[in-house]
Amino acid sequence: MDRMAVDYVRPRTALELTAISNRFQRDAKYGTYFHGFVGIASLNVLAICDYDMLFTYCYVGMGGSAHDARVLATAIRDDPMFPVPPENKYYLVDSGYANRRGYLAPFRKEFGESTRYHLQEFNNGQPPRTSKEIF
Structure with a gap:
């Protein structure tokens, strides 16, 4: 009984995750559907x-591959239970969203630049050094 999880619920190996059925490999019309394929439905x-x-x-x-912003836009549009923020209020979102x-x-870093996010320093009264220091 102790080994049941190991025998029945085991993670797939890297080879198993990238394997594509021979039937689909031989047929060129399916080739574009398997670009970036990882072996499981997402x-x-x-x-x-x-x-x-x-x-x-x-x-x-x-289902499938979609950008974070597209998932958010779809949820807002399609789900009447989506918690829309009140007027003149904002929800904080991940940097993957616009x-x-x-x-x-949050402010996204540009090439070669960095943005500090040190809340404890700002709580101690130290002012930001640049216009790109947030919070």
Whole structure:
């Protein structure tokens, strides 16, 4: 009984994840569908947490590969239960999302530059050194 998980629920090897059926490899019309193939179906999940790190919303419904911003836009458009931010308020989002009304992403680094995010230093009253230092 102790080894049941090892025997039945085991992670796939790298070779198993990248293997494509011979039937599909031989047929050129399927070639474009397997570009970047990892061997398993993927599903995009959008999860929203509150300040206590408790999930308040979860959107599961985009199969395949999609950008984070597309998943968010689809959830806003298609799910009437999506928690839209109140007027003149913003939700903090990951840097993978674009800034848009109601959603505020952190400043993204440009090539060769860095942005400091040191909340404890700003709490001690030290002012930012540049216009790109956030929080």
